[in-house]
Amino acid sequence: MIASVRGEVLEIALDHTVIEAAGIGYRLNVTPATLATLTRGEETRLYTAMIVREDSMTLFGFADTEARDLFGLLQTVSGVGPRLAMAVLAVLEPEALRKALAESNVAALTRVPGIGKRGAERMVVELRDKVNLVPVQAGPPGAATPVITPVRDQVVEALIGLGFPTKQAEQAIDSVLAEQPAANTSVGLRAALNLLGKNR
Numbered sequence: 606m607i608a609s610v611r612g613e614v615l616e617i618a619l620d621h622t623v624i625e626a627a628g629i630g631y632r633l634n635v636t637p638a639t640l641a642t643l644t645r646g647e648e649t650r651l652y653t654a655m656i657v658r659e660d661s662m663t664l665f666g667f668a669d670t671e672a673r674d675l676f677g678l679l680q681t682v683s684g685v686g687p688r689l690a691m692a693v694l695a696v697l698e699p700e701a702l703r704k705a706l707a708e709s710n711v712a713a714l715t716r717v718p719g720i721g722k723r724g725a726e727r728m729v730v731e732l733r734d735k736v737n738l739v740p741v742q743a744g745p746p747g748a749a750t751p752v753i754t755p756v757r758d759q760v761v762e763a764l765i766g767l768g769f770p771t772k773q774a775e776q777a778i779d780s781v782l783a784e785q786p787a788a789n790t791s792v793g794l795r796a797a798l799n800l801l802g803k804n805r
Contacts, residue, residue: 607631607664611650611758614643622666624649633666636695642668650758656687665691670771671699674739682731684724693717699741706736740772757782760793769801777801 610633612626622643623630633651643649651666652673665687667673672694679690696717697705705713706729714725757778764774777797781788788796 607653607655609650609652610664610666611648613648614645617643617645622651624651624666631664633664634691635666636672636691638695638698639666639668639672654687663687667694671739671741675699675702675736678732678735678739679728681735682728685728689717689719692719703736703741706732709733756788756790756793759790760797763790763794764797764801767798773801 610624610626610631612624612631614622615625615630616623617640621632621634622640623632625631633653635651639651651668652670653667654665654673654676656663656665665673665676667676676687676690676694679685679693680687685693693702693714697713701713704710709729711722711725711729714720714728715722720728760778760781761771761774764777765771769777774797777800778793780800781793781796785792785796
């Protein structure tokens, strides 16, 4: 299972991007909002979901784990496949989707091409309670703003290798870098481990 792809953006199309990682170009289907964050020739990391069918293997890319988790959750609804789930996320950002489901806003859901009133009602019934189980990506007001640096990436990868969940690893190094922006990888890793040790 490919969980994320990091590398140079080679191509940006209407509904997908190609990212080169370790010499291999990965084609990822993405939403317009995600495409807008990409720049050809620059490095990026997208979280991914891999859908395997008898006749195809398709990668779907997301700017954060919240959108990826919602993509998976949407597909638990009868009649909603990967393409329709992507269409939902293209029309409704994660926060707007949560709000529409929580408020039983069928009208907002039927703005998605391919979803009628009955389908929207089914989504509300099946997902209203489940959607709150998906972690929200943004932190609370005043939380450390993520500093995307090579040090951050290396520390996150090291912490994941040590068995910490991705979200926990990211939050720990973000807190460290907010206080010590100039920290190198070893200092950042030690401080993040110290922080995670206190929280356990």
